[in-house]
Amino acid sequence: MEKIVTPGRNGKGHLKKGSQHLFQRKWQLFQFINKHCSEFAIEKMCTLLSVSRSGYYRWLKQWSTHTVCKREQANEHLLEQIKRVHKESKSCYGSPRISTQLKKEGFSCSRPRVARLMKQAQLKGLPAKGFKVCTTDSDHTYPRAANLLNRQFTVEKLNQVWVSDLTYIGTKEGWLYLTIILDLADRKVVGWSVSESLQTESTLITAWRMAITHQSIKTDHSLLFHSDQGVQYACDLFQRELSAFPQVRQSMSRKGNCWDNAVAESFFKTLKTEWIYRLGLQSKAQTRREIFTFIEIWYNRKRIHTALGNLTPSEKEEQLCQSQQEEKQQEKHLSTAA
Numbered sequence: 001m002e003k004i005v006t007p008g009r010n011g012k013g014h015l016k017k018g019s020q021h022l023f024q025r026k027w028q029l030f031q032f033i034n035k036h037c038s039e040f041a042i043e044k045m046c047t048l049l050s051v052s053r054s055g056y057y058r059w060l061k062q063w064s065t066h067t068v069c070k071r072e073q074a075n076e077h078l079l080e081q082i083k084r085v086h087k088e089s090k091s092c093y094g095s096p097r098i099s100t101q102l103k104k105e106g107f108s109c110s111r112p113r114v115a116r117l118m119k120q121a122q123l124k125g126l127p128a129k130g131f132k133v134c135t136t137d138s139d140h141t142y143p144r145a146a147n148l149l150n151r152q153f154t155v156e157k158l159n160q161v162w163v164s165d166l167t168y169i170g171t172k173e174g175w176l177y178l179t180i181i182l183d184l185a186d187r188k189v190v191g192w193s194v195s196e197s198l199q200t201e202s203t204l205i206t207a208w209r210m211a212i213t214h215q216s217i218k219t220d221h222s223l224l225f226h227s228d229q230g231v232q233y234a235c236d237l238f239q240r241e242l243s244a245f246p247q248v249r250q251s252m253s254r255k256g257n258c259w260d261n262a263v264a265e266s267f268f269k270t271l272k273t274e275w276i277y278r279l280g281l282q283s284k285a286q287t288r289r290e291i292f293t294f295i296e297i298w299y300n301r302k303r304i305h306t307a308l309g310n311l312t313p314s315e316k317e318e319q320l321c322q323s324q325q326e327e328k329q330q331e332k333h334l335s336t337a338a
Contacts, residue, residue: 025120026051027072030059078102078109079117086123088302092274094118094125100310126274142234148251149226153263155184158320159215162190164227165264166203169272169291172281178271178291179207179232182264183215185320187305188313189267189295190215194288204232205241217245226251228261270299 033045033056046053085098093101095115102109118124155161161184169176177198181191191211195202217223225242227233229252242248253260275294282290301314308316 026055027059030056030063034060034063075117078107078113079121081105081107082114082117082123083121086118086125090275090278091124092126093304097125097304097310100304104310126278140231140234142231142236144229144234145250145252147254147260148224148249149260151260151262153184156320157324158183158185158317159217159221159223160185161224161226162211163261163264164204164207164225164233165261165268166198166230166232167268167272169276169287170281171284171287173284176284176287177203178268179203180264180267180295181207181211182267184263186313186316187263187267187308188300188317192291192295194291196284198232200232200235200237204238208238208241212245217247221247223248224251225249226253226261227264228253228258229255267299270303271295 029049029051033042033049033051036045042056043053046056081102082098085101086093089097095111095118098118099109099111099114102114149161149163152161162181163184164179164181166177166179169178174196177195179193179195180189182188183190191207191209191214193203193206193210195206197203223245225248227250232238233250233252242250258265271291271294275290275298276287279290299313302312304310304312305316311319
């Protein structure tokens with residue numbers, strides 16, 4: 001923030017909040033002195049800011065001939081990139097993720113250096129906040145599937161395990177209900193829906209049909225579909241949808257145990273704490289647009305996941321597809337050789 005210089009009655013003025021300048025780097029102090037040299041005596045400002053006049057004039061000579069330290073130039077350029085990534089993340093990223101993103105873009109920087117520049121620029125990542133898991137309507141008489149997933153959240157192949165959940169999102173005009181289906185291999189949201197009711201057709205079935213449309217579910221490979229014991233997942237309407245895919249096995253968390261579906265719960269925490277809660281209550285139309293932006297533009301394509309080795313879901317998907325293609329080529333080569 002720009003420091004304020006207020007002139008006094010005698011025209012000499014004083015440095016308002018000048019003590020804050022004592023904690024800046026020398027070149028920043030020299031810039032301040034140069035900016036206000038027409039208002040205050042250079043000698044007085046050097047004394048107040050604890051720098052030498054000779055140092056100031058030496059800096060002024062270098063600055064006037066455009067020989068600014070290369071390190072400072074590099075820091076200024078790096079700080080511009082830090083601010084860009086910080087803004088793109090809606091101020092959610094701290095120094096670890098920002099340094100990771102910049103390295104992926106080809107910039108040479110360390111996490112301590114990024115942290116130091118962020119501190120000087122008063123940039124902070126979003127601190128972790130508490131998140132209350134919404135309760136599930138499992139008070140029904142439909143059959144419940146066994147917990148086949150059993151918290152095995154590490155998956156090596158795409159379309160091998162999908163997890164799903166539903167949450168409530170408040171708006172100025174009432175509640176919206178978000179249903180997501182997420183692939184555990186790349187943590188990508190492969191299907192989702194936003195509805196104004198909890199009916200199975202407008203929540204789960206809409207998300208399911210999006211997922212099976214965009215993803216390739218092969219008949220010769222089984223797919224495990226895991227969720228909680230909510231009525232939408234157990235009802236006859238969804239069971240009829242599943243009956244068209246005999247290779248899909250259904251799995252359900254134990255009653256009242258949100259840890260059995262921790263990955264889906266973690267997604268909702270990320271969505272709400274990093275995006276929705278910070279926007280405040282909005283109209284339903286605006287909230288729908290923000291959910292689309294978060295899932296399709298930010299989360300699936302750009303957000304770094306530590307669980308994926310600091311890759312985005314799209315990058316992980318590409319990596320896994322390439323790996324699977326290489327495996328197929330190797331198998332084909334071995335069968336031909338045999």
